[in-house]
Amino acid sequence: MRASLLQVAVNEGESVESRRRRVAGMVREQAGADLVVLPELWTTGAFAYEGFGREAEPLDGPTHEALAEAASDAGVWLHAGSVPERAPDGTLYNTSLVLSPSGETAAVYRKIHRFGFDKGEAVLMGAGDALVTVRLPHTTLGLATCYDLRFPELFRGLVDAGAETFVVPAGWPERRRSHWTLLARARAVENQAFVLACGTAGTHAGIPQAGHSIVVDPWGEVLAEAGPGEQVLTVDFDPKTVAGTRERFPALKDRVLGLDRPHR
Numbered sequence: 152m153r154a155s156l157l158q159v160a161v162n163e164g165e166s167v168e169s170r171r172r173r174v175a176g177m178v179r180e181q182a183g184a185d186l187v188v189l190p191e192l193w194t195t196g197a198f199a200y201e202g203f204g205r206e207a208e209p210l211d212g213p214t215h216e217a218l219a220e221a222a223s224d225a226g227v228w229l230h231a232g233s234v235p236e237r238a239p240d241g242t243l244y245n246t247s248l249v250l251s252p253s254g255e256t257a258a259v260y261r262k263i264h265r266f267g268f269d270k271g272e273a274v275l276m277g278a279g280d281a282l283v284t285v286r287l288p289h290t291t292l293g294l295a296t297c298y299d300l301r302f303p304e305l306f307r308g309l310v311d312a313g314a315e316t317f318v319v320p321a322g323w324p325e326r327r328r329s330h331w332t333l334l335a336r337a338r339a340v341e342n343q344a345f346v347l348a349c350g351t352a353g354t355h356a357g358i359p360q361a362g363h364s365i366v367v368d369p370w371g372e373v374l375a376e377a378g379p380g381e382q383v384l385t386v387d388f389d390p391k392t393v394a395g396t397r398e399r400f401p402a403l404k405d406r407v408l409g410l411d412r413p414h415r
């Protein structure tokens with residue numbers, strides 16, 4: 152299976168509309184890949200909070216329209232990263248879409264763990280409450296977004312729902328890059344799954360982005376890692392490795408369930 156992670160540069164000098172056109176063009180260039188992955192909040196920038204309300208769109212908004220066409224032109228599955236979504240009741244969400252090679256919406260994931268503590272996304276957006284997996288011809292994807300990477304119980308839930316390959320779009324800041332790499336490898340090793348983690352490059356709202364998108368195999372080995380700038384990171388991997396690893400080293404079968412609940 153071939154995946155291309157598009158580590159898009161998100162800088163303030165470029166308008167949302169022009170970035171949308173540019174990214175749709177980058178997706179079209181990935182014909183031949185099985186799966187293309189975009190980062191988190193790449194239209195606005197994950198830290199450009201004032202843009203969330205201004206640029207929020209419904210699920211069938213301009214980003215969906217541009218990317219559904221691009222996915223179908225390229226004939227690829229597309230994890231379209233996330234955009235600020237405005238739900239019919241007015242609530243904003245940090246929402247990811249997965250589009251099929253014919254441009255149909257195959258899955259919608261609203262980020263569960265909002266980042267910012269008492270500001271930014273944590274106060275401006277609502278929280279998703281549903282785990283989402285998507286069956287592709289080669290593997291089952293489990294969806295998570297950026298800060299979700301710090302919450303291993305979410306990934307365990309995705310494994311229980313059948314996930315073999317986690318896709319994690321992000322807008323991770325450079326100052327915590329060591330956490331990004333460590334957590335991506337940890338989620339892969341503990342769940343014996345592939346991790347495709349796609350970040351942004353550039354600087355927005357004064358926050359330099361880490362880049363360094365990364366693909367990790369179920370043994371925790373890094374198959375590919377990007378540099379800091381805009382880059383297409385293409386990797387070939389065999390999703391059957393997941394079943395093989397889980398069979399040869401069956402640690403997941405030794406889980407003791409319920410330890411995350413308070414003692415009685």
Ligand SMILES: O=C(O)CCC(=O)C(=O)O
Nearest residue numbers: 197266297298322323327
């Ligand atoms: O957890 C982190 O350090 C970064 C998270 C983040 O930037 C986000 O979720 O948007």
